[in-house]
Amino acid sequence: MRDTRTDPAPVPAGALFLTCLKVGSLSFGGGLTGWLHREFVQRRGWVSDDDFSATLAIAQVLPGANVVNLVVCLGEELRGPLGAVACVTGFLLPPVLSVLGLALLFDRLGQFPAVEIAMLGIACAALGMLLQICWLGLRRAKGSPRRLAVIAAVVVGVTVLKLPMILVVLLVAPVSVWLVWRRG
Template sequence: MITPPPFISLLSIYTLFFKIGAFSFGGGLTGWVYREVVVARHWMEEEDFLSGLALSQIVPGANIANLCIFVGNRLRGTMGAAAALIGLLSAPFFIVIGLLSIYETIAAIGWIRAALDGTAAAAVGLLVLMAWRSGRKTGGRWSSIAVMAATFIAVGVMRWPLVWVVLVLAPISVALAWPRKDENAGG
């Protein structure tokens, strides 16, 4: 049986998720939320948290945002969910705004502009290399080459939205590859 959580203030919920959002980079947020909510503060039972974790991974959206909404909702309802989500997102929001301000200030400096242009060129080079290697892996199959070319033309040249292009071309690609026996497929 799930015991109701103790009364937690909205400020406490906001502060916890603000700290998690401000000091986290990359993965591991789920573990941090678990440690803070279940182990350190005893705001939730482990079973309830794990149910929320499973739910947050199957509903659309970012898993950590979904988990924060779940935890906040369990603790204080809709206002708790809002406090948790706003807390998680407010620090990164202001950090990005601050970085944008810094970027606009230093972007006019010649060597910084050159460094950013070089970084962009390297990123494009890596993308071309990945496309080249992916193309070689197709083994020259006309169907794979046709789907890759259609994707490039639709997104890169015609500027169609990637989501719609993938929704149309993915089933076509699967259908074209379906009858093929691949030696790596185990069949």
């Protein structure tokens, strides 16, 4: 998390808006968390990997779309309420306009096989970015049996036991917090 006492220059709201506008404009069909990670962590260094992961975890627990929650939380962390508004506005503007335009386009071109093939390719790229985020999380956890146990509990709960995600989070999150607290 950003410490305003040691870092008095917050990220400009315009930079947050333009970054989220870029992500909202260029990402299509999913993989948004991967795009946001690349922009906020890898390219701009506005937040660390650990802060991004913690913010993502909070965003996933909150009601609503995880990725929208994520940009709101990142914007608020980096610039306060103005940052949250800048991020969510920049992030949602392109998809809203795109959906309206694509609805008209698909209404006229949806029956062509090339459109279906293109959409499949985009979906595969998005899945690849999601897998990258999962892989990074596993790499960070590899030295910690506790972290790996938490990841395994979530995977088993959701995929094997078919429990609702919110129930798994409510069961596993307190254990995870306790394990980190106990370590410190």
